[in-house]
Amino acid sequence: MRRFLWLLLVFVSFAQAYQGFSWKIDPQLKKKVVAEVGNKKITEMDVQRYMKVLLPMNFYHRSLTEKKKKELRKKALNYLINRELLYYEAKKKGIKVPETQIDRLMKELEKRYKSKENLEKMLRETGISLKQFREELKKRLMIDQLLNKYVNVKLTDKELKEYYEKNKYKFKEPESLKIRYIYIKVDPSKPKGRQIAKERAEKAYKEIISGKDFGDVAYRYSDDLSRIKGGEIGFVHKGRFEKKVEEEIYKLKVGQISKIIETELGFHIIKVEGKRPSRIVPFKQIKDKLRRELTEKIRKEKYEALLNDAKKDLKVVVYDK
Template sequence: MENKVLAKVGNTEITALDMEKVIAAMPGGRGQEQFNNPTARKQLLDEMVNREMIYLNAVDEKLEENPEFKKLMDEAKHNLLQQFAIDTLIKDIKVEENESQEYYEKNQEMFKSPEEVRASHILIADEEEARKVADDVKAGKDFAEAAKEHSICPSKERGGDLGFFSRGKMVPAFEEAAFALEVGEISHLVKSDFGYHIIKVENKKVPQTKSFEEVKGQIDDYLLRQKRTIRYADKVKVLKEQYDVELNEDAFKA
């Protein structure tokens, strides 16, 4: 990207790179979307020029000598130096391939995807009506159409489709029936607090262990955080021997 000079305020240049930095720093990454056209970027440039004039005027007015400003500068320096020291302490920490692989091998259970079922259902409040609908679908009536006609569950709009779910996501009676059915099989009436369910299993997923490649990034992030935490704790332990620390325990009493 060519770093064009977009404006000059006194002897200060405002460049395209300066503008990109402002846009990139906007919360939530909204800058690129908000300033994606020439009109919006011109408005942003105008505001950058305004702020630079405010800055230059503050220098001329010697506001940097104001005691309140000096206090703010001291606080900012304290916080920046504190964070810089932490960043410097941990910046060289890395996670090696063999460390990730070893963690993966020792923690296989963490990377197992559970058994899942994809089921559709028809939920009916009245038992007699539910039995009639159950007889109809078992006699060959299209399950999705029956769900749209009779079900009182919002899933009726999708032909009763509930998508995939694992154990512990549905009420016990429903879950027990769904996981016991074979793919394509339709249940007898299943009673729950919501009414009477007619369940059809559309698909099943058996438990699987994710591959190392699938979870390597997740493992690396975890191990990196762990290493950084240990390095930080070790440093604090040493510093406690170096500096006197007094805690006012009474301040935390109710």
């Protein structure tokens, strides 16, 4: 039931996007073919309709730059080409959608638009008939089933562990330091911005040396977001800071505080609270991240495989790039 409601919401927004929020779609664009996938022609009208779906509902098209519009157009065209390839694969693999399921969705849409006539009128204004929209809905449902069956993947802990053991070299971390951080930036808009920042850094450093809590000083003086946590950043490895800063902090022992380190952008004071040698990140620590990344990788590979299978049978021609 939840899946059904989700699909309904998708198509309500899709129908609303067809209606248009700003720019008008010239009906003549239906005649301009911009791509072909097998025998299926994709028109400029199709592309512009889907561009509207891609745009946020609260976005004002009048402020849409030409560069952004071109990017959206390319994305929309690629989507429509891939959609036809996936639809072909769905049919080839025998995926079917009961007409009763489509009837239910259409009835719900009619309710949202108060009547079948209102829905039909809205669609007609953008050059698509109720019958064509129904076909689009069927196509979407078939593709959805195809992706659920052949692309979606759920990795078990055992599969993740096996991948981890075979690829441990990928999870190696260099030496890292656990630090607290104070950063006081130079404001270039002020005539004496560097001097002001330096004096502020000196005040902070003086308080620390006199015995004040580093975290408290960080909270009051630092311009880095870590100030909220008393300057605590946790473990960081080389590459996190500028070379000049790293040269100084990697000389420090645990518990030591750096002198004020001046760079082009500002002043840094760092306390080393721990050191960790180069290591292989433990499986428990990396498991959740690995699941996300590996799942995404496998899904992408399976998705591309479906498209490539369809391309073996269908010729894709793009006339307007």
